[in-house]
Amino acid sequence: MRRSSSKSRIEQGQLTPKLQKFLAESKDRDPFLVVDVDVVEQNYRELRRLLPHARVYYAIKANPAPEILRRLRSLGSNFDTASAGEIEQCLSLGITPDRISFxxxxxxxxxxxxxxxxxxxxxxxxxxxxxxxxxxxxxxxxxxxxxxxxxxxxxxxxxxxxxxxxxxxxxxxxxxxxxxxxxxxxxxxxxxxxxxxxxxxxxxxxxxxxxxxxxxxxxxxxxxxxxxxxxxxxxxxxxxxxxxxxxxxxxxxxxxxxxxxxxxxxxGRGLVGDAGVIQAEVVLISEKDYGDDRRWVYLDIGKFSGLAETMDEAIKYRIVTPHDGGPTGPVALAGPSCDSADILYEKTDYHLPLALRVGDKVQILSTGAYTTTYSSVGFNGFPPLKSYCI
CATH class of the missing domain: 3.20.20.10 (Alanine racemase)
Structure with missing residues (x-):
């Protein structure tokens, strides 16, 4: 069976046409997540095809966006919940209790x-x-x-x-x-x-x-x-x-x-992770000493605004910049907050283009899962991670 073109693009590190269009037209000044719900559906259908005898209970904690829950409800999915709040959300969207696991x-x-x-x-x-x-x-x-x-x-x-x-x-x-x-x-x-x-x-x-x-x-x-x-x-x-x-x-x-x-x-992650991309902005590029080969790149998103899974550098996201294809150099990546723990990658070997500049927009791929739900209410006054489903 031939794979869908959208899913293939995501797996190859490319964005679906819907995501490309949305990112190109966005006027947002703050970082945001955008999820292509069609990719979520394709992932669900593929999982059902490959494991037809298993009942799917989507782990809502990965991404509880109503648009995602409605699409999965229409496809016949069941739902794994972790709290009364998640159950209430399911019921409010017309998901019957026989399709819910606590x-x-x-x-x-x-x-x-x-x-x-x-x-x-x-x-x-x-x-x-x-x-x-x-x-x-x-x-x-x-x-x-x-x-x-x-x-x-x-x-x-x-x-x-x-x-x-x-x-x-x-x-x-x-x-x-x-x-x-x-x-x-x-x-x-x-x-x-x-x-x-x-x-x-x-x-x-x-x-x-x-x-x-x-x-x-x-x-x-x-x-x-x-x-x-x-x-x-x-x-x-x-x-x-x-x-x-x-x-x-x-x-x-x-x-x-x-x-x-x-x-x-x-x-959870397997259904929605690859369906989403975060667009962020480079806030600062600096060195810690004269002659230091490694630059520190600070983004306007960090551990407390959606990227908590970079804790211990466990989840290593792919990053796309407008200068990809040119010469690169080693970098450490960090968030914008006044907290020394807000370092995304310091030990992992990340290289980004030497042409990268303050104000450049970068895309953090496969961020559809465990990002909005980990975003703080307003640590340091930064707003929670905005989310769109298209």
């Missing part, structure tokens, strides 16, 4: 009760305390337990904070049934921007063993939530989406045979 394992009891009252019946947990809250205020609901993963190979790991040890998860799922809940399945997340396809095989092998253990306790699990991990296109090469789908499909058939359970995937 996937955060850290929830206030009153928020669980509110969600249950609104009709949400699918909940995540990873501790006895959370399970007891669910049993008390969401009786009879389907629940799934998240297990710990090492997240090796992920550029944005999710280990330690979420999940519990497999043997504890098994005990909790037995307990869930005793408390009147429906122990539906097990979830895991191999880490955001996962680059090691073997991680799904390791995770599914562990989960299948838990299915067997729980059968011995007369608990018939029926679902595996494979989480996210699907990539956007940053600086490093990553496998194509087909390779991810094949790795997941192979792991499930290898460890479950023909008796496949229900499958859920929770893409």
């Amino acid at each position: 996937g955060n394992t850290i929830k206030k009891k009153r928020d669980i009760a509110w969600a249950f009252d609104k009709g949400v019946r699918l909940y995540a947990f990873d501790s006895l305390c959370e399970l007891e809250k669910l049993a008390e205020v969401a009786p009879g609901s389907q629940v799934f337990c998240r297990v710990l993963m090492e997240c090796e190979g992920a550029e944005w790991p999710l280990s330690r904070k979420f999940g519990c040890a497999p043997h504890m998860a098994a005990d909790l799922l037995v307990k869930a049934r005793a408390l009147g809940l429906d122990p539906y399945g097990i979830s895991f997340h191999v880490g955001s921007q996962q680059t090691d396809l073997n991680q799904w095989d390791k995770a599914v092998a562990q989960v299948s063993q838990m299915f067997t253990v729980l059968q011995q306790h007369d608990v018939e699990l029926r679902m595996v939530n494979l989480g996210g991990g699907f990539p956007a296109r940053y600086r490093s090469d990553v496998p194509m989406l087909e390779a991810y789908a094949q790795a997941i499909g192979n792991a499930m058939t290898k460890h479950f045979g023909n008796n496949l359970p229900d499958m859920i995937i929770e893409p």
Whole structure:
């Protein structure tokens, strides 16, 4: 099947015609994000084609723009939510509660009760305390337990904070049934921007063993939530989406045979990351000493205005300038705020054109995910990151 031209352009570091036109015509003086919602749709359709047996629950936290949610709603997507606020947003857009998962394992009891009252019946947990809250205020609901993963190979790991040890998860799922809940399945997340396809095989092998253990306790699990991990296109090469789908499909058939359970995937970055681009401006170019070969390039966007995933230089964005193709030199990149932590890249080897000047507009590619939602309300008086969906 031939790829769509828009998706191919994004993967090659080019912008779709819609994005090019919008950027060329923009009069904005502050940095902004623009998302081509058609690319989001293409990514969703491709994922459904490659993993037809998996139900998609879009991780709203990646980008909750109403235009994106409406498009995915019309395509039949389900939605993974992390808070009562995200659930409220879904309901306000006509998304029915049977298409919503309350996937955060850290929830206030009153928020669980509110969600249950609104009709949400699918909940995540990873501790006895959370399970007891669910049993008390969401009786009879389907629940799934998240297990710990090492997240090796992920550029944005999710280990330690979420999940519990497999043997504890098994005990909790037995307990869930005793408390009147429906122990539906097990979830895991191999880490955001996962680059090691073997991680799904390791995770599914562990989960299948838990299915067997729980059968011995007369608990018939029926679902595996494979989480996210699907990539956007940053600086490093990553496998194509087909390779991810094949790795997941192979792991499930290898460890479950023909008796496949229900499958859920929770893409966020993989759906919206490549659909967006941030336009920013060069504010200052300086050196730290005479004869210093490396320039410091300061942009009008930084860690506190949308680029939080540059923390520890984890996510390495591609940057396009009006002078690409000419001679380049090494740079450190930083944001505009009066905070010494607001350095984007100092250790990573970035080179930008020597012709770069103050006032030049630059594009930061594949920024459709985890940018607007990380932007501060007004640190140092800078406004939150503006967003457009086209």
